Amino acid sequence: MKITVEMACSINGLIATKDGNEDFLSNRNYQIMLGFLKEYDCLVWGNTTFKNVISWGDNYIDDLKDVTIIIFSKEKQVSSYKNVIYCNSMENFLEIYKEKNIENVFVSGGAHINNLFLENNMVDEIIINYNPYVLTNGINLFNGNDVEKSLVLNKVVHEKEDIVQIWYKVKK
Numbered sequence: 001m002k003i004t005v006e007m008a009c010s011i012n013g014l015i016a017t018k019d020g021n022e023d024f025l026s027n028r029n030y031q032i033m034l035g036f037l038k039e040y041d042c043l044v045w046g047n048t049t050f051k052n053v054i055s056w057g058d059n060y061i062d063d064l065k066d067v068t069i070i071i072f073s074k075e076k077q078v079s080s081y082k083n084v085i086y087c088n089s090m091e092n093f094l095e096i097y098k099e100k101n102i103e104n105v106f107v108s109g110g111a112h113i114n115n116l117f118l119e120n121n122m123v124d125e126i127i128i129n130y131n132p133y134v135l136t137n138g139i140n141l142f143n144g145n146d147v148e149k150s151l152v153l154n155k156v157v158h159e160k161e162d163i164v165q166i167w168y169k170v171k172k
């Protein structure tokens with residue numbers, strides 16, 4: 001299994017405003033995610049992120065119609081989207097992963113789900129898109145139990161729209 005966490009943030013590492021708004025991030029960040037997903041077997045989101053994306057309109061979810069999406073939610077839920085599977089714990093995620101023969105997993109938020117994978121020592125790679133924006137108050141890249149990880153720099157890409165993309169390997 002290979003697990004990548006990929007996120008977009010301000011230069012100071014915030015992924016959304018305090019009330020969950022991502023308007024300061026350009027649409028380029030979503031396009032970058034869609035490009036990456038061609039090389040992965042599934043996209044993992046937390047339910048707060050999923051509900052946010054749904055609120056942006058049908059186009060965003062339509063772009064993902066060929067992607068298997070696994071949504072973490074503690075509630076038992078059935079999806080109205082045929083490509084969306086709910087999972088209620090990390091144990092449940094591992095069952096789904098085995099059942100679906102998933103190899104490469106793309107985790108893209110939010111902060112709690114990134115943290116959950118990191119604290120379980122499951123993340124191999126972290127790719128961060130730093131956007132040209134300062135936000136003094138908001139949601140961090142990771143949130144939850146205390147975790148510390150050493151990283152190794154793998155690559156730096158000068159992306160479009162002044163985005164700097166940094167690839168790190170996680171030391172295990």
Ligand SMILES: NC(=O)c1ccc[n+]([C@@H]2O[C@H](COP(=O)([O-])OP(=O)(O)OC[C@H]3O[C@@H](n4cnc5c(N)ncnc54)[C@H](OP(=O)(O)O)[C@@H]3O)[C@@H](O)[C@H]2O)c1
Pocket residue numbers: 006007008009014015016019020021022025045046047048049050052072073074075087088089090108109110111112113114116139143
């Ligand atoms: N800039 C970016 O790249 C980017 C990417 C993604 C998200 N975001 C932003 O990040 C914010 C959301 O982040 P967040 O940390 O608040 O929420 P989140 O990680 O997206 O989702 C949290 C939810 O996941 C479920 N969950 C958490 N731990 C779980 C566990 N152990 N087992 C099963 N389910 C679990 C719970 O859903 P239930 O409440 O249903 O139980 C919880 O409320 C939003 O503003 C979003 O727009 C930004």
